[in-house]
Amino acid sequence: MSTPRRARRRATPTSLALLVALTVALMTGSTGPAAASHDDYGPGEVILRDEPGSRDRVSVVFPEDTPHEDAEARVRDVAEANGLEVADLDVVDNSGPDTVRVQVTTPVGTATSLLGATVPASVAQQWAGLSESGEVHLSLPRWSTVDGDPKRHDGDVVMGGEAISYRQAWWIPVLPALLLVVLPVVIHLLLRGYARRQVASEEERDVRVHRLRVATSATLLGGMLLLVAGSLLGGQDGVTLLLAAVAPGAPGWLAIAVRFSLLLLALVLVVLAVLLAVVPADRELRRTEQSTGGAVREAVRAFLVIGVLGGVVGGIGGAVMVWDTWAYLAFLVVVMVVVAVLGPMLISRMMRTRKLPEPHRSRLREQLEAHDVRVRDLRMIDTRGGKVVNAAISGVLPQLRYVFVTDHALEVLSEEDLEAVLAHEAGHGKGHHLLIKAGAALLPLLLIVGGGWAAREQLGRLLETVPLWGVLAAVWLVVPVLLITVQGVVGIALEKRADDYAARTVGAERLASALDALAEANVAKRRTGWLWNLLQQHPGLEGRIARLRSAPRSEEPADG
DSSP: OOSOHHHHHHHHHHHHHHHHHHHHHHHTSOOOBSSOOOTTOOTTOEEEEOOTTSOOEEEEEEETTSOHHHHHHHHHHHHHHTTOOOOOEEEEEOSSSSEEEEEEEOOOOEESSSSEEEEOHHHHHHHGGGOSSSOEEEEOBTTOEESSOOOEETTEEEEOSSOEEEEOOTTTTTHHHIIIIIHHHHHHHHHHHHHHHHHHOOSOHHHHHHHHHHHHHHHHHHHHHHHHHHIIIIIHHHHHHHHHHHSTTOOHHHHHHHHHHHHHHHHHHHHHHHHHHHHHHHHHHHTOOOOHHHHHHHHHHHHHHHHHHHHHHHHHHHHHHHHOHHHHHHHHHHHHHHHHHHHHHHHHHHTTOEEOOTTHHHHHHHHHHHTTOOOSEEEEEOOTTOOOOOEEEEOSSGGGOEEEEEHHHHHHSOHHHHHHHHHHHHHHHHTTHHHHHHHHHHHHHHHHHHHHHHTHHHHHHHTTTSOHHHHHHHHHHHHHHHHHHHHHHHHHHHHHHHHHHHHHHTOHHHHHHHHHHHHHHHTOOSSOOHHHHHHHTSOOHHHHHHHHHTSOGGGSOOOO
């Protein structure tokens, strides 16, 4: 009860924005070659990376005692002697064998078609002087097919005296269109058919509404996972190839920006496909007046905010991660603190709330003062015909804390029910539950990043065989599951604590009656499964009401 349905739609994007930001930070690195980081190469080896439509690179590995200035000078001398254009040059200490690696951005291959490219033998000869063995290794994009049967080394091609020609898979440039067009259309058709069956069913309304909500959540989650998986398994490469065909020689930052923008657009299209399928059915089942167009406009506005937030935070985070891992940990902490502190103000602006009308405003403020809970303001959420009944308190600092109440709650709840709901929210405020939930969200991220840093040598060896897209896929699987589990368990426990506080102050029966009224007005199913409760971060209504009504009489407030 602490977060209304429309408020949850704004709180969830905050977590999503942080996840998108982490992905953008990782995407600032290379995603092309099938071989991983090449940290396993020893001193005196040279690796060419050909990434059609992106930035070709050459990596030269030196012994660990080589001064960085000397390593850089030797690479620059070769580039200048051969008249090569050098865009960027980085000198780094490998996390695998103790070596110094110089990575330079310079042309390697030449595109022969949209999918094909050739790496001339002369390119290998230009850099062979820096190789102790005289061999030069060529790292190609994923899913590539090489002409002939060249010599291999750990998945890379060993350049000889002949040019290497290869082609990428035909479906690589097709995949972006599948993700942008076909996936949203299929999602819409399948979900619309299911929604219509629920409308036509003769089962209880709350059961049908609950099924539709579960299907909506599952479809959104599944659609996002499919988008991310498709993007990492070749969608990004397809976008890069198409960009190269449209704008040859485009800078690397533009390719990253286009990939991120199209991924965000695909997410928006999936959400719109779901809304167009679900809102009409929800309107008929719950007998609301919410328009499909209004729901679409709100979703687009929310995703625009997510895109800007994710892009800015991800870009800064990527730069910080490259600079220093511990600084990136500190950056994550700062981001979470800023979101926790300023989040309520942003929610208030995004949701176009307005001041709670009188006499509700004065009466509810007096009740909050009686609970000794300070808030900055009380705001009313206009559900625009959605007929959602709920209330929420948001903010970890009293000076920036808000209480939100939906317009329909003021219309259908009695004064006693509204007072009980507010007492529950006051319990969250007095117990500092929002601060606890912020810590519960931050702790798993810190453990993941900190654990990764502590085990960086083991991870370095793992990355010798796992490409970056595999790392990103793990991030999008492990992080959400961990966050959902931790937040769900903590959220359910805190909801029970807030119920206990309200039971002590206004009475267990009054709160149980208010929960009954909420369930009736929202057409909410009272008995729900543990997984749904975990996702909602709330215990089931049936269990909450039964728990309150079985409480000892001492839980009732004293008269007078």
